[in-house]
Amino acid sequence: MRISVIGSGYVGLVAATCFAEIGHDVLCVDNDREKIAILDQGGSLIHEDCLQELLSRHHHSRLVFSTSVEDAVRESQAIFITVGTPSASNGAADLSYVESVARTIAKCAEGYKVVVEKSTVPVYTSEWIERAMIQNGRHAGEFDVVSNPEFLREGTAVTDFLYPDRIVVGAKTKRAACVMREIYAPLIDGSYAEQSSAVPPPEGARSVPLYLQTCPQSAELIKHASNAFLALKISFINAVANICESVGADIAEVSEGIGSDSRIGPDFLRSGIGYGGSCFPKDVAAFRAVAQDFGCEFPLLDEVRKINEEQRQRFLSKVKAALWTLKGKRLAVLGLAFKGGTDDIRESPAIEIVKSLLEQGCKVTAFDPAAMDRAVEVLADSVTFANDVYTAAEGAEALLILTDWKEFANLDLQRLRKALKYPIILDGRNLYKLSDMEKAGFNYYSIGRRPLEVSHSFLRNSRVIAG
Ligand code: NAD
Secondary structure, eight states: OEEEEEOOSHHHHHHHHHHHHTTOEEEEEOSOHHHHHHHHTTOOSSOOTTHHHHHHHHBTTTEEEESOHHHHHHHOSEEEEOOOOOBOTTSSBOOHHHHHHHHHHHHHOOSOEEEEEOSOOOTTHHHHHHHHHHHTTOOTTSEEEEEOOOOOOTTSHHHHHHSOSEEEEEOSSHHHHHHHHHHHHHHHSSHHHHSTTSOOOOTTOOSSOEEEEEOHHHHHHHHHHHHHHHHHHHHHHHHHHHHHHHHTOOHHHHHHHHHTSTTTOSTTOOOSSOOOTTTHHHHHHHHHHHHHHTTOOOHHHHHHHHHHHHHHHHHHHHHHHHHSOOTTOEEEEEOOSSSTTOOOOTTOHHHHHHHHHHHTTOEEEEEOSSOHHHHHHHHGGGSEEOSSHHHHHTTOSEEEEOSOOGGGGGOOHHHHHHHSSSOEEEETTOOSOHHHHHHHTOEEEOSSSOOBOOOGGGSSOHHHHHO
């Protein structure tokens, strides 16, 4: 099928590439000329496993980039809207980009079109898109608006798209529902996975996804409620971690005990410095605003946000408690992305913590496997960027782990100890076992677990003692 995807950011670029991968002819559009020029030259703009490989496979054949929404609309049967829906000042979703695209589609559509809302939007947005289409010259029956929320996670976006748990389609007419089924057919019937060139499925992937056809309002709510629930799980376990610290319990043991209940499950029960990224903070706020708009109070969501924000402050207090004073201290920071596997720093807790440390007079040397180019844009020269973990650690008075990159979970602890001025680690992502850190001789502070403090005479590392 000929499909267009309007907005080629994290979701749009991945969706467009994966639609090409499952056999469709795709026009991927963005109004940012620079982005399209880079994509057209074979660049990928974002860091995602398998993405570059698939882009190279389909670019110039089934996948074409353009800045013209008009061309894309004329040539496609289904038009996916994947533009941003950022937070407005009151927390509600700013839908101006979605509206602007809907108007353009209305003005240049010829023949029947399915307009697919893939951006995360509040309930009833599909109705508003329909209205905008009619106000701008289209007639009912010439088009359908469908809600098809996207559940991919940055870091594993390609495999999430190709091997989803579920595909949710909120359609009002049979005609639109049929088009959507046809688009996703290779995923729904498992035929994509059987191809020899298919991206291999991740461990634990379903053989075929649940295909859930709903009304548009349910589809829209499913996305907001899913993200709010995941954020809630993170804030819940962080609140429990804080109690663990007060009573001397261990959050790793407690999480395992809670998560092994099949009704709860182990995912999203890792305590740390809280959630970030372009979705959870904005979607929790937007869902709260939606509930309020429709006369439903939902104060639980305020609490989710509050716990998340306090988590960063608690971590900063830990840094201070471990180091006594902060002014002039040289700190090594591992991780700037909002989570491992991505270069995305939007609403990253790591960036917020680094900014606070800088404000308090610390000197920071940071390393991130993928996000440093983006971090330079917000931190400029206030931070020194290192080429690897051990260079970042060289001579630092403590090491802070702020992003859960898997690369940071297997460090050479003896090499790290030699590089650091003092063997102090503050782990905001609980990447290490206490026993490993104890054996390696670190003062180790994590979340929801007892602090490890070797005696003060061991605070100086062997190099300092030798000196
Ligand atoms: P993004 O900011 O990375 O990308 C949006 C793109 O849309 C930008 O490249 C922008 O230039 C383009 N754009 C804006 N207005 C346009 C217009 N009029 N015409 C053409 N292009 C236009 O955003 P994203 O992270 O890809 O998120 C997009 C939507 O998907 C949001 O609603 C988000 O909540 C949702 N979502 C995001 C994720 C994620 O992990 N990032 C996951 C699921 C859903």
